[in-house]
Amino acid sequence: MELAAAQGLLAAVRALAAAEDAGADIHAGLLNRLVATAPAAWTTDVPAVLQALDLPVLRAFYLTAAQAAAHLPGALPGESLAQAIAGALRLHRPGAQPPTPGTPAADRTGVVRRFADEALFGLLAEAWSRPAGAAGLGEDLLRDILVHLHTLAGTLTRLEAAVAPPEHRAPAPAGAGDDEAAASQPRSQLAVRALECLLDYAASQARTDGAMPADVLDLLAKVLTIGPGRPAVAAAVGRRLPALHHHAPGFAAAHRAALTALDGSPTPAAAWLHTGPADVRCSPRWTARPCSRRPATQSAARSSTLPTPSPPTRTPSAIQPTS
Incomplete structure (x- = not known):
């Protein structure tokens, strides 16, 4: 911090990149503190910082710190x-030549991917929350983002993803085997987060265009067809039931049984009643149903199957890497 104050942030960045332990886990916390202390200075020229941080793992740490500070005054202005x-x-597409196995770069592949995921989801949440056009996402970039999110979330439309027990699910991506923390995050968790991100994008589009994009609703329909009774999926969709009700009433009506069932299983409506957000215009519509008059034991069972709400995306300490 003293070097950044005395010689400028790029001098501090170059010192981090040149350190003998460049890429060590401690640099995640250090970059987080530096960016949070002066978010405008550290996020105004993102390309320059990324160029100075020539290691993928340092770039991932920096981008995660940037998304954690995105809500602070002056952070990520203009095109940044x-x-x-x-x-x-880009960190998800490191190039045609993968790191050589056994090298430090290969050993950190899982950490890079995990921090890149956290950065991307958090930065997109910030983009969707800004007024139309304020995020500056060009047509090509937005297309690449949506392709990436649809690819991740698409795994939720396959039957094996809904029924396979954890020990029979697909292994972690190649290169992440040496990173226990990355291996502990199954692909299904990323798929659910991608679905959440797409639904939030659809809601942001509806606030501008008056309707949710059809391709996102088609994806959600396929997820519901496979079955909404997966706790993480139910929680993700449940938090967005008010948006579906307001912006896609036809879709909500067509999928009413899957969305609003209250039968003791982890459904979107059960998740919404359990975790919110509150919406007085939706509550009477979704709770005044005969099946909502279930025994208390059923209600308790339903609550116990629902995941607790995830912490805010802008909490990098929640994903600090482990040695």
Whole structure:
């Protein structure tokens, strides 16, 4: 911090990149503190910082710190938000030549992917929350983002993803085997987060265009067809039931049984009643149903199957890497 104050942030960035332990886990917390202390200075010229941080793991740490500070005054102004999103997306496409096995870069592949995921989801949440056009996402970048999110969330439309026990699910992506923390995050968790991100994008589009994009609703329909009774899926969709009701009433009506069933299983309506958000216009519509008059034991069973709400995305301490 003293070096950044005395010689400028790029000098501090170059010192981090040149350190003998460059890429060590401690640098995640250090970059988080640096960016949070002066968010405007650290996020105004994102490409320059990414270029100075020549290690993928340092870039992932920096972008995660940037998304954690995105809500602070002056953070990610102008085109810098789009540049940060593009940087996070590039970390998912490191190039045709993968790191050589056994090298430090290969050993950190899982950490890079995990921090890049956290950065991308958090930065997109910030982009969707800004007024139409304010995030500066160009047509090509937005297309690449949506393709990436649809690819991740698409795994929720396959039957094996809904019924396979954890020990029979697909292994972690190649390169993440040496990173226990990355291996502990199954693909299904990323798929659910991608679905959440797409639904939030659809809601942001509806606030501008008056309707949710058809391709997102088609994806959600396929997820519901496979079955909404997966706790994480039910929680993700449940938190967005008010948006579906307000912005896609036809879709909500056509999928009423899957969305609003209250039969003791982990459904979207049960998740919404359990965790919110509150919406007085929706509550009477979804709770005044005969099946909502269930025994208390059923209600308790339903609550116990629902996951607790995830912490806010802008909490990098929740994903600090482990040695």
